[in-house]
Amino acid sequence: DTAVSQTPKYLVTQMGNDKSIKCEQNLGHDTMYWYKQDSKKFLKIMFSYNNKELIINETVPNRFSPKSPDKAHLNLHINSLELGDSAVYFCASSPIHREAPRETQYFGPGTRLLVL
Amino acid sequence: AQTVTQSQPEMSVQEAETVTLSCTYDTSESDYYLFWYKQPPSRQMILVIRQEAYKQQNATENRFSVNFQKAAKSFSLKISDSQLGDAAMYFCAYRDDKIIFGKGTRLHILP
Numbered sequence: 001d002t003a004v005s006q007t008p009k010y011l012v013t014q015m016g017n018d019k020s021i022k023c024e025q026n027l028g029h030d031t032m033y034w035y036k037q038d039s040k041k042f043l044k045i046m047f048s049y050n051n052k053e054l055i056i057n058e059t060v061p062n063r064f065s066p067k068s069p070d071k072a073h074l075n076l077h078i079n080s081l082e083l084g085d086s087a088v089y090f091c092a093s094s095p096i097h098r099e100a101p102r103e104t105q106y107f108g109p110g111t112r113l114l115v116l
Numbered sequence: 117a118q119t120v121t122q123s124q125p126e127m128s129v130q131e132a133e134t135v136t137l138s139c140t141y142d143t144s145e146s147d148y149y150l151f152w153y154k155q156p157p158s159r160q161m162i163l164v165i166r167q168e169a170y171k172q173q174n175a176t177e178n179r180f181s182v183n184f185q186k187a188a189k190s191f192s193l194k195i196s197d198s199q200l201g202d203a204a205m206y207f208c209a210y211r212d213d214k215i216i217f218g219k220g221t222r223l224h225i226l227p
């Protein structure tokens with residue numbers, strides 16, 4: 001029933017590990033995003049995919065690699081986790097239409113990542 | 117580069133009263149969207165209201181309304197008849213090709 005879902009909701013792991021966060025949307029949207037919200041609540045975009053194609057790639061360490069197997073899924077894989085990666089990661093989706101390219105984004109519930 | 121500024125890190129309002137959260141932005145674009153998102157303690161980001169820059173009429177959603185001043189690049193959110201469930205972080209956001217968020221305003225509702 002949930003429009004944008006993420007798993008897991010919480011993720012606690014050790015430094016140096018590799019982990020993945022999954023995101024799925026059942027809204028039929030063409031574009032999906034990953035955001036990072038740090039401890040100061042600042043929300044910053046990391047990646048954006050449109051129909052499985054990367055269209056936004058902000059300055060993010062290459063330890064972060066998004067993967068989009070189809071337009072309903074955008075997973076985030078993180079290699080060699082560091083303490084500074086601790087944050088809440090949000091997935092979002094939006095439709096893209098030629099007439100209205102700046103549509104509303106719908107957010108998932110977030111994944112709280114804690115790196116020890 | 118576009119920026120979004122929320123000058124009030126925290127605000128408090130008495131239940132049933134009205135509160136206004138301020139937001140200013142900077143852009144050289146003429147066509148864009150503005151949003152207010154709510155983030156309750158559950159951390160989920162919930163869309164509250166949105167405004168198309170080409171529309172002069174201020175958007176309204178039930179108890180939530182905006183005061184959009186395009187020339188002044190101001191986009192404030194007014195919450196009428198505040199309820200305890202309105203307590204949350206509120207983020208102002210600007211979007212043209214990318215979406216940019218302000219740093220948020222934490223709203224406390226006093227019973």
